[in-house]
Amino acid sequence: xxxxxxxxxxxxxxxxxxxxxxxQEGKVEHGIYLSSLQRKGAxxxxxxxxxxxxxxxxxxxSASADAFPTFPGQRMREGEFMVATSDLTPKLAVFLRxxxxxxxxQSLRDKNATFGTGDRLGNANPAHVRAVRSFNIFPVLAQxxxxxxxxxxxxxxxxVDAATFAVFQEGYTGGYGADGDHLKNIPEIKKxxxxxxxxxxxxxSEVMNATAANWSAAQILQSYxxxxxxxxxxxxxxxxxxxxxxxxxxxxxFSTLELQRCCxxxxxxxxxxxxxYDLLVEVRGAGNFDFEMSIDETxxxxxxxxxxxxxxxxxxxxxxxxxxAPRFIGEFQKGIxxxxxxxxxxxxxxxxSQIAKTYGNYKLSIHSGSDKFSVYPTIGKWTEGHVHVxxxxxxxxxxxxxxxxxxxxxxxEIHTQALNSYQDALKYYHITADLDxxxxxxxxxxxxxPRYLEQPDSRQLLxxxxxxxxxxxxxxxxxxxxxxxxxxxxxxxxxxHIRKHVRLLGCQER
Ligand SMILES: O=C(O)[C@@H](O)[C@H](O)[C@H](O)C(=O)CO
Numbered sequence: 001x002x003x004x005x006x007x008x009x010x011x012x013x014x015x016x017x018x019x020x021x022x023x024q025e026g027k028v029e030h031g032i033y034l035s036s037l038q039r040k041g042a043x044x045x046x047x048x049x050x051x052x053x054x055x056x057x058x059x060x061x062s063a064s065a066d067a068f069p070t071f072p073g074q075r076m077r078e079g080e081f082m083v084a085t086s087d088l089t090p091k092l093a094v095f096l097r098x099x100x101x102x103x104x105x106q107s108l109r110d111k112n113a114t115f116g117t118g119d120r121l122g123n124a125n126p127a128h129v130r131a132v133r134s135f136n137i138f139p140v141l142a143q144x145x146x147x148x149x150x151x152x153x154x155x156x157x158x159x160v161d162a163a164t165f166a167v168f169q170e171g172y173t174g175g176y177g178a179d180g181d182h183l184k185n186i187p188e189i190k191k192x193x194x195x196x197x198x199x200x201x202x203x204x205s206e207v208m209n210a211t212a213a214n215w216s217a218a219q220i221l222q223s224y225x226x227x228x229x230x231x232x233x234x235x236x237x238x239x240x241x242x243x244x245x246x247x248x249x250x251x252x253x254f255s256t257l258e259l260q261r262c263c264x265x266x267x268x269x270x271x272x273x274x275x276x277y278d279l280l281v282e283v284r285g286a287g288n289f290d291f292e293m294s295i296d297e298t299x300x301x302x303x304x305x306x307x308x309x310x311x312x313x314x315x316x317x318x319x320x321x322x323x324x325a326p327r328f329i330g331e332f333q334k335g336i337x338x339x340x341x342x343x344x345x346x347x348x349x350x351x352x353s354q355i356a357k358t359y360g361n362y363k364l365s366i367h368s369g370s371d372k373f374s375v376y377p378t379i380g381k382w383t384e385g386h387v388h389v390x391x392x393x394x395x396x397x398x399x400x401x402x403x404x405x406x407x408x409x410x411x412x413e414i415h416t417q418a419l420n421s422y423q424d425a426l427k428y429y430h431i432t433a434d435l436d437x438x439x440x441x442x443x444x445x446x447x448x449x450p451r452y453l454e455q456p457d458s459r460q461l462l463x464x465x466x467x468x469x470x471x472x473x474x475x476x477x478x479x480x481x482x483x484x485x486x487x488x489x490x491x492x493x494x495x496x497h498i499r500k501h502v503r504l505l506g507c508q509e510r
Contacts, residue, residue, distance in 0.1 A: 001059070001085060004031045004048050005078055008061050013037065014044050022171045025130055026491065032059075035171040040099060043067040047169040048085075054484045056165070058092055060084040071095055093161035096168050103164045105178035105198045108290045109322065111138035113385045113507055114363070116179055117498060118143045118392025120152050120466055121399060122159065123483055125166030127494035128395070133172055135499075136385075137507045140199065141166065142178035143390065146188055147428060151467025156180055156195040181390070182294065189276055193283055199290035201325075201365075202276050205297045208269035213300040215264070217257050224260040227267070235263060238316075244308050246354040252305050262309040269295075270313050277319040292388070294325035296367040297430075302326035304351040311359040323388045325365035326352055332368040333431050335393045335463035336456045338375040346378045353382040363388045370394035373504055380506030391501065393463045395494050399483055400462050401453040402490045407482045408446035414469050414479070415441050415452065418461050421468035428467075433460035 007030035008014075011021075021027075021034040028034070028049065036047035036058075043062035050057060060071050062082045072095055073086030086092045097104040108114045115137050117128035125141045132139045141163040142156075149156060160178050167176060179199040180192025184206055192200060212220065227235075239254045239262075246252070254262070273293055280289050293314070295302060302310075307326055314321060329348045330340020338345065349364075356364050366372070366379060369389040379387060404411040418425075422435065437457040444451075452458040470476050483490050 001031070001048070001050065001057075004046075004059060005061065005083055006030070007032060008044065008046070008059075009078075009081070014039070014061065014063060025170075026126075026488065033169045036169045038100060038168075038171070041067060045100075047165065049484075049487075054481050055087055056169070057085050057087045058096070058168070068095075068099070070098075088161070088165050090157065090161055093164045096164055100168060102173040102175065103167045105142055105160060105163065105196055106175045107198050107288070108138060108140065108177045108388070109287075113137040113505065114140060114177065114388045115498075115502060115505075116140040116143040116177075116181075116369075116388070116390035116392070117395065118145075118148065118181075118390065119159070119162060120144070120148055120154075120392060120396050120470070121480070121483070122154065122162035123480070123487075124395045124399065124491075124494050125163050126170050127491035128498060129166060129170040129172045129176075130491065130495040131498035132502060133170075133174055134509050135502050135507045136510060137502055137505075138175065138177065140177035140179045140388075140390075142176070142197075143181050143392065145182035145201075145203075145392075146184070147182060148392065148467075151428075152470050156192050156197065160196045177290065179290075179292075179390075182297075183276075186276065186279060189279060190283075193280075193289075197289075199292065199322075200276070200280060201292040201294050202273060203294050203297070204269040204273060205295055207272050208295060208298070209265050210298040210300065212261060212264045213298075215261070220257065220260045220264055223264045227263060235259065238312070239309070244312075246351070246358045248354050250351060250354060252308055254305065254309070258305060259309075262306055265306070266310055266313070270310070270317065273314065274317045274319055290322040291320065292323040292325065292365055293321050294365065294367060296325040296327050296332070296365075298327045300327065301329045301348075302352075304348065304355060307352055307355050308359075311355065311362075315359065320360070321362050323363040323365040324356065325367050328352070328366075331432075332366075332372060333460065334368055334429055335370055335397055335431075335459045338372045339432075342374060342378070345375055346382075349375075349378060350382045356383075361386070366390065368393075369501070370397075371501075373500070376501065376504035377506065380504070385506060387505070389501070389505065391498070393466075394497060394501075396466050397453055397459060397463055398494045398497055399479075399490060401450055402486050402493060403479065403482055404449040404453060406486050406489065408449055410475075410478055410482055411449050412441060413475060415449075415462070417469050417472060417475060418465035421465050422461060425464040425468065429464040431460045431464060433457040435461065 072091035073084035075084045180197035182203040244252045365388040370391040370393045
C-alpha cells in the first residue's frame with residue numbers, strides 16, 4: 001500500500017490531469033488500477049491490488065481529515081494527508097454507488113442491443129466492461145440465475161457489488177444492468193429487487209404445463225373443459241375465426257385444438273406472470289423495471305402460434321414485457337455452439353422476431369448465448385440489433401482455460417472434480433456430452449490441457465460442474481488465488497472472447 005500512496009503523492013494526483021492515466025485500459029501502476037482514478041471533492045479515490053494478501057481494495061487520499069466520513073475504511077495520517085482504505089466489502093459497494101452513481105445498475109429500457117455477461121466467480125466483470133465499452137451494446141454485468149447463486153454460494157447482492165467494483169475499477173461510466181435471472185417465485189423476485197436488480201427474468205418453465213404440448217386432443221379437451229365458461233367465451237371470441245397478421249404480412253390462425261392446447265399449456269403461467277408483474281409495479285412503479293419472461297428451458301420448442309397467444313394474453317392482462325425468451329428450435333446447450341439445422345432455425349427465428357416487432361417491439365432474449373457463433377449473424381440480422389443475449393458459462397470456461405494454461409496441477413484437480421460430480425450435475429443442466437470423447441486426463445500432457453477447452457464434450461463437462469468446483473472450499477480458494485495472480489491473461493481472454501460474440505451479433509464499434 002505504501003508504494004501506491006507514494007506513487008499518488010509523487011504524481012501529484014490530487015491535482016494532476018487524471019485522463020492521461022485513466023485512459024490506459026488494464027494498466028496497473030504501483031498496485032493502482034489507473035482506470036479507476038476518480039477525484040471527488042477534496043479526495044482522490046482509486047482501486048488497488050494487494051499482491052501479498054491477493055485482494056483488491058479502494059484507497060482514498062485527501063488533504064482534509066474529514067473528507068467523506070461515510071467512507072467505510074480504516075484511516076491513517078500520511079504526513080499532511082489523510083489516507084483511508086477499504087477491502088471490497090458490501091459497505092464499500094453502497095458507498096461507491098452513492099458517491100459515484102455510474103457504479104449503480106440502471107434500466108436497459110432505451111437500449112437497443114443488450115448483452116448479459118454472467119460472472120459466476122465475481123472477478124470477470126472488468127473484462128466484460130473492456131469487451132463491450134467500445135461497441136454499441138449495453139451490458140448486463142450483474143446477471144445470475146438462482147441456480148447459479150445456489151451453486152456458487154453467492155447472493156444476488158454479491159453479484160451487484162462485484163459489478164459495482166468492476167465498473168469503478170475500469171472507470172466505466174456507460175451504465176450496466178442487473179438481471180435477477182430465472183426467478184420462479186415471489187420471494188426470489190422480492191430478494192432480487194432488494195438487492196438492486198433493475199431487470200427481472202421470470203422463468204415460467206415449471207409453472208406452465210409443458211407436457212400438454214404432446215397431449216392428445218381428448219386429453220386437451222378434458223383439461224380445457226375445466227376452464228370457467230366466461231373465460232372460454234372470451235378466449236374463443238378472441239382467437240377463433242381471427243387472423244393474426246404479422247408486420248411482414250405472415251398470417252397465423254388458431255384451430256380449435258391449438259387454442260385449447262395453448263390455454264391448457266400457458267394459462268396458469270400467464271396468471272403467475274400477471275401476479276409477478278403487479279408486484280413489480282407495486283414495488284418499483286410502472287416503467288421502473290425491465291421485465292423478461294422466459295420459457296427457454298422447456299422440453300419442446302415454442303411454436304410461433306403459441307408465442308402469439310402468450311404475448312396477446314400478456315397484453316390483455318396489462319403485462320408489458322421488455323423481452324421474451326422462447327424455446328427456439330434446435331438446441332442451445334451450455335458452452336457449445338448451436339445444435340440443429342441452421343436453415344430451420346433461421347426460418348422460425350424470423351417469425352419469432354416478426355411477432356416481437358408486431359406486438360410491442362419487445363426484444364427476443366437469447367439464453368445460453370455462450371459460444372452460439374453459428375446462429376449469431378442470423379439473430380443479429382432478423383432482430384436488426386434489437387435483441388437481448390445472455391451468456392455466463394463462456395466466462396467460467398475461460399477461467400478454467402487460464403488455469404489449464406498456467407496452473408496444470410490445479411486444472412487436473414478441477415477436471416477430476418468435474419468427472420466425479422458429472423452425474424449429479426446432469427440433474428441441473430440439459431446437455432448431451434459424450435464423456436467417451438473426453439481424452440483421459442492421466443494420458444494428457446500439461447501442455448495439452450488447454451485442449452479440453454476446445455473440445456465440445458469436455459467443455460460441457462467443465463461447464464456444468466462449476467458448482468461442484470466452487471463448492472469445494474480448498475479448490476475454490478486456490479481458484480480465486482490463481483485467477484488473481486494471472487488476472488491479466490484471464491481478463492484479456494474473456495475480453496477478446498466476449499468481443500467475438502458481440503462482433504458476430506453485428507454490433508458496431510463506436
Ligand atoms: O446457468 C445458468 O443458470 C445461467 O447461465 C442461465 O442459463 C442464464 O439464463 C443464461 O442463459 C446464460 O447463458
